[in-house]
Amino acid sequence: MTKPLICVPGQRLCILDKIHESGQGTYERQGYIYSSLAGIVDVVDKEGVKVVEVRSTGEQTLVPTQGDIVTAQVTILTQDFCKCVIKCIGNTVLSRTYRGMLRREDVCATDKDHVQIYKSYRPGDVILARVVSFSEFSFSKGNALTINSYQ
Template identity: 55%
Template sequence: MKRNKIENAVCVPGLRICLADSTHTAGRGTYERQGYIYSSLAGLLQLIPQEKGFLVEVHSSNEQSIVPVPGNIVTAEVITINRRFAKCQIKCIGDTVLTRPYRGVLRKEDIRATEKDRVEVYDSVRPGDIILARVLPINEVQSYQLSTAENELGVVIAHSEAGISMVPVSWTEMQCPKTYHKEKRKVAKVVPE
């Protein structure tokens, strides 16, 4: 890759920039997939000299143009559910609050790591719940596939029918502190930083 020709080139999300090899490493605003470095946001390409080669970064004047990439942890709101999946709106990627949400789908088989055939969507998430999920490799063009099949992922905020924020009482239940009514959820084990 010739540095002077490619430096400050305009990138868009998903643009394949170069090979991910011993001289080119994915940095901020990029990700590596199947041996190539791709842009994860719209901006200008920067090659930062390292000891061995270059760190490939994309810098944007508006960092909000970030898009979810496979492996990202996202915060999403559950919008609708049915027997096979839950439709979600991705509100944050990591610590970055998005200016516009992205569509996500949490499929029944991606809710838990074990006993996948016994999972019920209604017993795991409900409309209005806020979840932490991992972005899976993209299969559909219109939405991102999400997974809560890790202990740290799942429902983090839920409201009871009385409109009160519920508290987790186990891995599978949350309880309303006012009415003491319990509801089933796939509860996230939130790890303090």
């Protein structure tokens, strides 16, 4: 097992060319790939291209972005939407929770007019959802699947 390669932010990792690509935790500038985190360098082979990534040792700084699958817990219900608290993004548990909102129209793909939020969710339910967009102070989710109801 080779000794892990540790890097600091701003450290030049390698040249940016056809075989080397910048992955997560890195950025490109003036033809070189630089690290943007303090952590371990990993070179992943993907379809003949070497993707240079940097993984931090602590928790990754993750914010919910469009398209992410998140795990959330329902807190408040009204006629038109339900507010929830996002606890996990993908497989990573968040140390700080974020707020999300699920609109009535987004609960079910079909039969949008006759959906009753109170019949689908209760406060305390844990749901799996996908982030659709950003709006005023929170962001909507769509196509939620209830995986577990737990008191």
